[in-house]
Amino acid sequence: MQDTTGNYYAEEGTAIVGKFLDAIKNEDTLTFWSLMDRRGQGYFMGMWFYALGNTDLNAISMLAEDENFLKDALAAIVGELKTNLGELSENPTIGKIQFAGDLQALVPVSACCGPEGAMRTDHVPLVMELSSTGNGEEGRFAGSTVGMTCWKIDALKCFRVQKA
Numbered sequence: 001m002q003d004t005t006g007n008y009y010a011e012e013g014t015a016i017v018g019k020f021l022d023a024i025k026n027e028d029t030l031t032f033w034s035l036m037d038r039r040g041q042g043y044f045m046g047m048w049f050y051a052l053g054n055t056d057l058n059a060i061s062m063l064a065e066d067e068n069f070l071k072d073a074l075a076a077i078v079g080e081l082k083t084n085l086g087e088l089s090e091n092p093t094i095g096k097i098q099f100a101g102d103l104q105a106l107v108p109v110s111a112c113c114g115p116e117g118a119m120r121t122d123h124v125p126l127v128m129e130l131s132s133t134g135n136g137e138e139g140r141f142a143g144s145t146v147g148m149t150c151w152k153i154d155a156l157k158c159f160r161v162q163k164a
Helices: 007-025 029-035 038-052 057-063 067-085
Strands: 104-113 118-130 149-153
Touching (some): 038 067
Antiparallel strands (some): 104 118, 118 149
16 A cells, blocks of 8 residues: 655645635635545535435536536535634644544644634544546646545535634
8 A cells, every 4th residue: 555644645635725725715616626525525416416306316416517506506615614714714824734544634724813813723634535537626646547546625524623
């Protein structure tokens, strides 16, 4: 098995967290979706399948690739994350990656909050996944064969952002 705790993967993990926070700050639902892990995307697709009722899985898969649908479907969630993260999405200090195993990590994000300037630190969870072919935002090996790995935001854990 390849070593995922090396410098390159550490730098890549913190860069993904930076992109994720920028996506929330700018309410960029498309980038938010592209940085989300497959389990998180599957969760949303399952909710859409249930909510739309009389549609099939193929139609849901097509909707998950439609920019306008994603903007509408995820806007409230990204907006709520922006509100909840507050200063962390505005002026973050991204710490060093903390590996929780070969395929999981946490990245601390800190910012000064409130009138007293108290420090707030939360952790953004990451998960290592196989990257898809040809998607430049998906991983560091864009255009290469499937099988290369990349960090993604562990979406289901992220909605329970852990406070230090």
